Amino acid sequence: MFTCTLDSKSKTTLTDQLYLALRDEIAGGRMAPGARMPSKRQLAEHLRVSTATIEAAYGRLVSEGYCESRPRSGMYVAQALPGGSVAVPLQQTPVRWDFSTGAADAEHFPYATWARLMREVLSEQNTALLLSGDPQGSSGLRHEIAAMMHSLRGIDVSPESIVLGAGTEVLVTALASLLGRDKLFAVEDPGYSRVRRILVASGARIAPTPLLDGAIDVRALYTSGAGAAYVTPSHQFPLGGEMSMSQRTALLRWATETGGYILEDDYDSEFRFSGVSVPALRALDQGGQVIYMNTFARTLAPGLRLSFMALPDALIDRYRALHAACTVPGFEQETLRKFIGGGYLERHVARMRVIYRSRLLALERVVQTLGLGEVAPCEAGLYALLNVGGKTPAQELVPLAAHAGVKLTRLADHGVMQTGAESERVVLLGFAGMDECAIEEGLKALKKAWF
Amino acid sequence: MFTCTLDSKSKTTLTDQLYLALRDEIAGGRMAPGARMPSKRQLAEHLRVSTATIEAAYGRLVSEGYCESRPRSGMYVAQALPGGSVAVPLQQTPVRWDFSTGAADAEHFPYATWARLMREVLSEQNTALLLSGDPQGSSGLRHEIAAMMHSLRGIDVSPESIVLGAGTEVLVTALASLLGRDKLFAVEDPGYSRVRRILVASGARIAPTPLLDGAIDVRALYTSGAGAAYVTPSHQFPLGGEMSMSQRTALLRWATETGGYILEDDYDSEFRFSGVSVPALRALDQGGQVIYMNTFARTLAPGLRLSFMALPDALIDRYRALHAACTVPGFEQETLRKFIGGGYLERHVARMRVIYRSRLLALERVVQTLGLGEVAPCEAGLYALLNVGGKTPAQELVPLAAHAGVKLTRLADHGVMQTGAESERVVLLGFAGMDECAIEEGLKALKKAWF
Numbered sequence: 050m051f052t053c054t055l056d057s058k059s060k061t062t063l064t065d066q067l068y069l070a071l072r073d074e075i076a077g078g079r080m081a082p083g084a085r086m087p088s089k090r091q092l093a094e095h096l097r098v099s100t101a102t103i104e105a106a107y108g109r110l111v112s113e114g115y116c117e118s119r120p121r122s123g124m125y126v127a128q129a130l131p132g133g134s135v136a137v138p139l140q141q142t143p144v145r146w147d148f149s150t151g152a153a154d155a156e157h158f159p160y161a162t163w164a165r166l167m168r169e170v171l172s173e174q175n176t177a178l179l180l181s182g183d184p185q186g187s188s189g190l191r192h193e194i195a196a197m198m199h200s201l202r203g204i205d206v207s208p209e210s211i212v213l214g215a216g217t218e219v220l221v222t223a224l225a226s227l228l229g230r231d232k233l234f235a236v237e238d239p240g241y242s243r244v245r246r247i248l249v250a251s252g253a254r255i256a257p258t259p260l261l262d263g264a265i266d267v268r269a270l271y272t273s274g275a276g277a278a279y280v281t282p283s284h285q286f287p288l289g290g291e292m293s294m295s296q297r298t299a300l301l302r303w304a305t306e307t308g309g310y311i312l313e314d315d316y317d318s319e320f321r322f323s324g325v326s327v328p329a330l331r332a333l334d335q336g337g338q339v340i341y342m343n344t345f346a347r348t349l350a351p352g353l354r355l356s357f358m359a360l361p362d363a364l365i366d367r368y369r370a371l372h373a374a375c376t377v378p379g380f381e382q383e384t385l386r387k388f389i390g391g392g393y394l395e396r397h398v399a400r401m402r403v404i405y406r407s408r409l410l411a412l413e414r415v416v417q418t419l420g421l422g423e424v425a426p427c428e429a430g431l432y433a434l435l436n437v438g439g440k441t442p443a444q445e446l447v448p449l450a451a452h453a454g455v456k457l458t459r460l461a462d463h464g465v466m467q468t469g470a471e472s473e474r475v476v477l478l479g480f481a482g483m484d485e486c487a488i489e490e491g492l493k494a495l496k497k498a499w500f
Numbered sequence: 501m502f503t504c505t506l507d508s509k510s511k512t513t514l515t516d517q518l519y520l521a522l523r524d525e526i527a528g529g530r531m532a533p534g535a536r537m538p539s540k541r542q543l544a545e546h547l548r549v550s551t552a553t554i555e556a557a558y559g560r561l562v563s564e565g566y567c568e569s570r571p572r573s574g575m576y577v578a579q580a581l582p583g584g585s586v587a588v589p590l591q592q593t594p595v596r597w598d599f600s601t602g603a604a605d606a607e608h609f610p611y612a613t614w615a616r617l618m619r620e621v622l623s624e625q626n627t628a629l630l631l632s633g634d635p636q637g638s639s640g641l642r643h644e645i646a647a648m649m650h651s652l653r654g655i656d657v658s659p660e661s662i663v664l665g666a667g668t669e670v671l672v673t674a675l676a677s678l679l680g681r682d683k684l685f686a687v688e689d690p691g692y693s694r695v696r697r698i699l700v701a702s703g704a705r706i707a708p709t710p711l712l713d714g715a716i717d718v719r720a721l722y723t724s725g726a727g728a729a730y731v732t733p734s735h736q737f738p739l740g741g742e743m744s745m746s747q748r749t750a751l752l753r754w755a756t757e758t759g760g761y762i763l764e765d766d767y768d769s770e771f772r773f774s775g776v777s778v779p780a781l782r783a784l785d786q787g788g789q790v791i792y793m794n795t796f797a798r799t800l801a802p803g804l805r806l807s808f809m810a811l812p813d814a815l816i817d818r819y820r821a822l823h824a825a826c827t828v829p830g831f832e833q834e835t836l837r838k839f840i841g842g843g844y845l846e847r848h849v850a851r852m853r854v855i856y857r858s859r860l861l862a863l864e865r866v867v868q869t870l871g872l873g874e875v876a877p878c879e880a881g882l883y884a885l886l887n888v889g890g891k892t893p894a895q896e897l898v899p900l901a902a903h904a905g906v907k908l909t910r911l912a913d914h915g916v917m918q919t920g921a922e923s924e925r926v927v928l929l930g931f932a933g934m935d936e937c938a939i940e941e942g943l944k945a946l947k948k949a950w951f
Binding site: 104109118153160164168176177178181189208246252350373374376381386390 | 627677
């Protein structure tokens with residue numbers, strides 16, 4: 050029978066160790082396609098772990114296509130193994146330390162609470178959740194989101210202005226058609242490359258716009274003739290600055306004077322570690338020009354596919370005319386409604402703020418101890434900027450890291466025109482997906498790779 | 501305390517009766533905003549129903565924004581009542597009989613099985629489901645969908661070609677950017693107006709194309725210079741015909757000769773009541789020109805937000821480059837995987853085919869008994885075409901029906917240019933959302949309204 054050594058003291062869970070060992074066995078051809086896997090009970094006895102551990106590892110193998118479960122027969126190695134679908138391509142160096150800014154923490158997700166509330170939703174047998182509900186999302190959930198925006202960010206919006214969507218991509222795509230593709234969309238340069246890509250894929254024209262003192266240059270907005278501006282005022286991505294009050298006033302004046310729309314992406318405003326937070330643009334807006342966007346991908350988990358935006362009143366009817374249904378399933382909407390309403394989201398965010406802060410401190414400490422370079426002061430968000438020391442050529446930083454099992458990006462990768470020589474030696478270190486030990490290990494691996 | 505008369509013999513469930521009574525009470529202002537609702541136990545005793553009934557009615561009121569539950573305090577009438585979000589605007593005549601083609605049956609949804617599988621997924625604690633998984637959807641689910649397409653429709657596609665999305669709107673929007681907005685998209689006229697709207701909203705140019713013998717006119721495709729054609733070959737919407745083998749061959753030849761893409765929407769191919777089904781275009785395609793689309797909105801429920809498509813190999817890499825994440829939550833994907841893999845989908849479709857067939861027969865019988873008009877022979881799908889008798893002016897048919905509480909559309913509402921005088925007296929009667937009794941009642945209401 051299949052055998053592997055499981056280390057109960059490892060930071061990797063027993064399930065993950067077993068999953069990885071079995072996956073390697075299957076991908077390496079040592080367990081042949083179509084072969085029957087050991088029964089859960091037998092394998093549990095053999096490896097002296099609980100059947101729950103075996104079940105979880107098998108479940109993951111099945112969900113990734115390595116195995117197939119046949120009812121009343123057992124578990125088999127899949128006939129056709131997954132190709133491009135594997136998270137970690139086996140032929141390359143696997144990612145052991147993920148410092149990318151999109152990495153997320155699944156370990157601290159309040160799984161028990163979420164599962165309990167979802168079970169509660171299922172047991173209520175509310176068949177209305179099975180039908181196409183309101184195109185903006187259920188009214189009850191929108192009330193909770195409005196209350197949450199008030200208490201977390203001091204923004205007062207009516208629940209009627211809120212639109213729920215299955216991720217930022219869905220919402221930004223909808224905005225491109227809602228605002229009209231004839232508009233020029235100004236985007237920050239350097240800025241969030243994913244949103245740039247989504248806008249372009251949606252058929253919108255974009256105008257990469259330089260920053261002035263860390264925020265979008267409003268004079269450039271006037272001259273470019275942009276009809277909308279996508280900005281990240283609470284934590285500019287990737288440079289990390291917070292837009293000052295006078296910069297906000299100037300931007301809002303541009304919107305009022307030109308009739309332009311501001312797309313305010315407040316993507317990680319919840320994770321501010323020091324300093325006083327300036328009011329959101331939406332809270333300062335008098336003229337109905339600001340579209341506020343946020344996501345639960347960072348406060349909860351990306352796999353739940355939950356994002357939302359608050360539209361100006363004038364755009365609501367048009368949104369409802371364009372969209373027949375909300376893209377978020379009824380069961381998820383109702384679970385989230387209970388989750389926010391029960392106060393669990395606020396508690397979770399408060400808890401994660403402490404955890405993330407301690408990860409940031411560990412990162413800063415280890416970088417200093419190792420002499421890896423200079424970490425820019427980080428007051429908010431889930432990544433830090435590291436100005437790399439050493440003599441490694443700038444273009445080698447990412448490939449060498451990848452070869453050592455470390456995933457990261459450079460500041461220069463997020464710019465369009467505005468990429469100076471100095472931004473080529475600055476890397477973004479996302480710390481959301483790893484605990485302090487993994488961060489330390491990853492930084493040591495970087496030191497070895499670069500110095 | 502609030503009192504209402506509940507009729508345990510009514511076809512409307514006790515929960516729905518109670519929900520409607522309470523909603524009227526709140527919307528009519530007889531229960532004031534902020535007022536405390538009776539406790540579930542008290543109201544259950546008072547009305548002599550189970551607390552489960554009260555809970556379900558309260559749950560629906562909360563999810564629609566009429567009430568708010570405050571932890572450790574109780575249930576209260578909401579401060580701000582839902583406005584545009586109510587499914588049935590109270591000021592208009594409420595829809596009592598929904599004959600629209602998008603209506604769905606939530607009553608026969610295999611709720612117990614779905615809930616059991618989703619609980620199973622939750623208990624497996626597979627935290628990988630919380631992260632951004634594969635942008636096409638999990639490999640395991642795509643294997644199951646490929647197997648299902650083989651067994652239900654005789655189409656062989658590789659799981660690697662399948663893309664999952666949160667509804668048809670999401671997939672059609674993605675196709676507009678995947679194929680390029682420079683392409684002209686031919687759409688059937690008359691045809692599915694929602695897809696026309698989505699394409700236009702996505703920035704694509706459309707060419708409404710007339711039908712010849714019930715299917716898209718291929719000669720018109722050549723002359724229009726279309727680069728893609730959206731078609732419903734297994735059951736043309738709204739005329740209901742099935743594309744013949746020679747029409748399919750001609751359409752495929754057009755695609756091969758011009759390099760055009762065919763978007764095959766197989767939206768209700770599962771519900772065929774008689775006749776032999778012709779192979780799907782995707783099954784006949786040799787040149788990688790056919791994009792196959794389908795949805796679980798009709799085979800399962802629209803509120804689950806589950807649709808999929810199978811792309812030609814040449815488009816997969818581009819799709820993966822454009823999309824960072826799948827729009828369907830991990831928990832839903834995994835529940836659907838278990839549902840299809842356990843054979844429940846096939847069983848459910850077989851069961852619904854019998855139920856829908858009996859509704860169709862009831863509809864045909866009642867129309868004849870009442871002398872309402874002529875029903876066109878219906879071999880597939882979830883609506884029938886009724887050529888209305890009587891002398892009601894054509895433009896009055898829909899408003900008079902609406903006034904009597906009946907929702908429906910006319911054939912003429914689905915055409916762009918191709919709307920003849922005869923199509924103005926043909927209405928579409930969707931029968932998916934009502935049982936035989938409701939269908940009979942609805943048709944009687946129509947008779948009264950029109951004759």
